[in-house]
Amino acid sequence: MEIKSDHPTRVILYDTTLRDGAQREGLSLSVQDKLQIAKLLDRLGIPFIEGGWPGANPKDVQFFWQMREEPLTQAELVAFCSTRRPGRTAAEDPMLQAILAAGTRYVTVFGKSWDLHVTQGLGTSLEENLAMIRETLTYLGSQGRRVIYDAEHWFDAYRHNPDYALQTLVTAAEAGAEWLVLCDTNGGSLPHEIAQITAAVLAESHHLRHLPLGIHTHNDSGTAVANALAAVQAGVRMVQGTINGYGERCGNADLCSLIPNLQLKLGYTCLPEEKLQHLTEISRSISEVVNLAPDDHAPFVGLSAFAHKGGIHVSAVQKNPLTYEHIAPEQVGNCRRVVVSEQSGLSNILSKIAGFGFVLDKSDPQVRSILERLKTLELEGYQFEAAEASFELMVRELLGQRSHPFEMLSFNISTTTRSDWSSKDWDPTGGEADVQSLAAVKIVVQGQTRVTAAEGNGPVAALDGALRKALLEFYPQIEQIHLSDYKVRILNGQAGTSAKTRVLVEFSDGHHRWTTVGVSTNIIEASCRALVEGLEYSLLPPSSPLPIDYRSSATATRVS
Template sequence: MSSPAASADQPAVWIYDTTLRDGAQREGLSLSIEDKLRIAHKLDALGIPFIEGGWPGANPKDVQFFWQLKEEPLQQAEVVAFCSTRRPGKAADTDPMLQAILAAGTHWVTLFGKSWDLHVVEGLQTTLEENLAMIGDTIAFLRSQGRRVIYDAEHWFDGYKANPDYALQTLGSALAAGAEWLVLCDTNGGTLPHEVGQIVADVQAWLQTQTHHSEERGTPQLGIHTHNDADMAVANAIAAVQQGATMVQGTINGYGERCGNANLCSVIPNLQLKLGQPCLPPERLQSLTETSRFVSELANLAPDDHAPFVGLSAFAHKGGIHVSAVEKNPKTYEHIAPDAIGNRRRIVVSDQSGLSNILAKARNFGIELHKQDTASRQLLNRLKELEHEGYQFEAAEASFELLMREVLGQRPSFFELRGFQVHCDNLPSEAHWKTRSLATVKVAINDQEILEAAEGNGPVSALDRALRKALANFYPAIANFHLSDYKVRILDGRAGTDAKTRVLIESSNGHQRWTTVGVSGNIIEASYQAVVEGLEYGLMQQAHPLASCDIPSTQLGDNPSTPVT
């Protein structure tokens, strides 16, 4: 089988990405044409050899995508058009759907057809013989037009288990017509790995008995396309590869209809790093984490922090014993080196933390502390006191850095809060009552008091706007900061409306994201704490980008509040 881009180096397993088509069928996910183009180029840069762009003719967006991609061609990947077999009783060369596929101008086409006799009879409402003809006729027509064909055998595993003889006949029809790849699809996602392995082995044995392939095209190869309805998509894909499948179809982050598709962010490193089956150039593999987060951003879906390999928490260490061991040898609690796939190790601090966590976390911020330092012990004790009050720093690393620098006397003072007030009015409107919030804040900057007021659609919005107005003339960079997420949690529901509230606010400057935390029995005060620290941290990053800074223990002494340079 020749490389899709005529590369001299062929991977052991060809990765076929269907994020732009199958992944986009996820509930709540919608990609614009521009989104699809940017993702396609990102996947191309990652080294993905096949990128399925969509179904031209099924919707105008996909037609336009293929046309625009001709103006912005990919560097190494083959873009693939997707479609179904011809309709029952129709000729392939007159089917408008297939004309749209040809107009897309792709070298490769993926065609799907029915493998399960149940679907043929009840879904297509045609005969088993006509279904075989539909598969063969469509592939033969595409081949006559110079296209190379990947055949997706839809509902393959269910079909094979129900009627293996007929299921194999559908593959035979595809082979005879010139399909170069036969991709076995677990469309309903309910097959288990041991079944996938056995059935793929059966098909491999059957393939050896076939003589349809030509010298020009070589021996047909098998691929696998799995869905995650039984949480087995990745395991099933790997089981198929272990039985000889040479293509894996999946999506970035496992996006897809219902429970999703095989997650390529797990499939690729498992195959390449664990099983020694190269999928991507080694230097490209280091872009996997970045690609995962890039796609989630464009899809407007929060990244899964606990996703294997690429998640923010995939290499996060919280228990003190774990951290101490990882500091000595990362292999003690990490199954791969995080930088192999572009991720990084994180040390999480919490009320379960020991000094090892504190020291390791400080190093992340460019500060070298030691166990014998008084500041280290004071920081650990202060952390545990605050978490007892309800603060949580696992997900609020910006607040923890501010706390750490405060204990060390390194926290810069950009402004001083002198107080705030919030007034809310319920005003009648045509359809319902409308709430208007007015906030007044007083801050001091260089001993100059500033009083500002602003309205918002809620008390937190009004406070945020008023504070920004007060600071804008002194710190213009604030205009680039925006709130990107806001989470509220009641800490003790049994206390009812008197319960403490913890607020997490994620802020961004367009390049970085940081999270701050506030806790109070008053939700407005808790929110305000988090808003203030979010602005403060952003300004600190703007004014003093973090640099490595070693702090000798003798310099810290017994007074951690003494400024350290």
């Protein structure tokens, strides 16, 4: 595949989630994870996917070998490495042999641009650093590899010693690089600096063999996306970044923000329009793979990106979405959401329940009943904007449409410890395995009573296990559901141990997420309520394609 950048409005995307993104603290990818992410990026239409540094660890070696057995459909897989080490030839450097063994057509090589890094980091001379760049790129070219050159710490380098920084780029260009990528590795630059320095490099284009430029920015100043946009407007034609902005320290430029800004706001072509509509899906799928909760407030792809809470906002959006939305959410595969809370008005309620398939008139007393019930429960400590599944169940209850697939009759939980907590030798960091909870539940399912018990490392885990054991016989799909988050909030701390507690439990089936809420002065009871509602919500039948009209009578009728 030939990836061309000669069209003035074409911007080439280069994803480094599998290498730079994996350097985020708390993120660890298995080989299978990397394979899955690579396929998702390929499906999105990303032209370049950086897979890692072959030879740096066994995992990356195995990943590149497996990718040869399962090649991408349209993207170029890229291996990443540094220039050769000081004092040895490129052909003798085992690091470069591992790169060749990976078998990719493209290799991204990073080299030192900043004289400070050369003399203090590498401990070598400025001349040797130039030789390292030249010989590495020449050697890879002689082995049939096409090279993208990442100029590490470029903007810091240019500010401190512009002549030497430019000399490193000229060396890379003369040695056969196809792209020259300017890297803001420390993430300390601001957009106006990026634009000015990029323009200065472009003014030297004749010395750089008119090679196209790329940009690689980090988010340490909170400006990674803005910096990349500034560089594109200044003339670069490749943008490097990661999905969801994953990366070391504060992360890399977030492609989920960069792509729609470039394509929808600035008029550049990055992805086919039909691919752009999968951006939200890919963002959330990769969040699932890396086992990190999606950022609900992320621009464009976040759950709250097109959420409306204030009654005036909701009323205006219903008349014309442009009043409070900068783009149509469908353009990036997201959707409009109306949030309900104690601040809601009737417009919020009508819009929200329409999404559940219920159509009511504003004058219908049931709408007022739902709003009043919402505000009463929020006064008691419930929070429905964070627990929309519980809100839907409440609406169904008030409208007589809650199916109750099972009923919890009672539960009993006991916790046993085998550690001597009074001992001065007791180690609180090592006692977790000595505490076990046992939960017994009595429920009615489809007219049959079941009593089951299960153990867990905590009372909620034990309760969850006991419920599942009873329900799996009737609803095998429960096995796909797992708890993905559990949050506790003390609502009136001045009451001490008698305080009211709010519990939010988030569930996932691997494709969708939903949250339920429970409130009680007993944390176990609050947890149980949220847990029961979360499992009940997972058993709701698929939404009817036709809304239900409650305007004419208490009996539901379909609207044709």
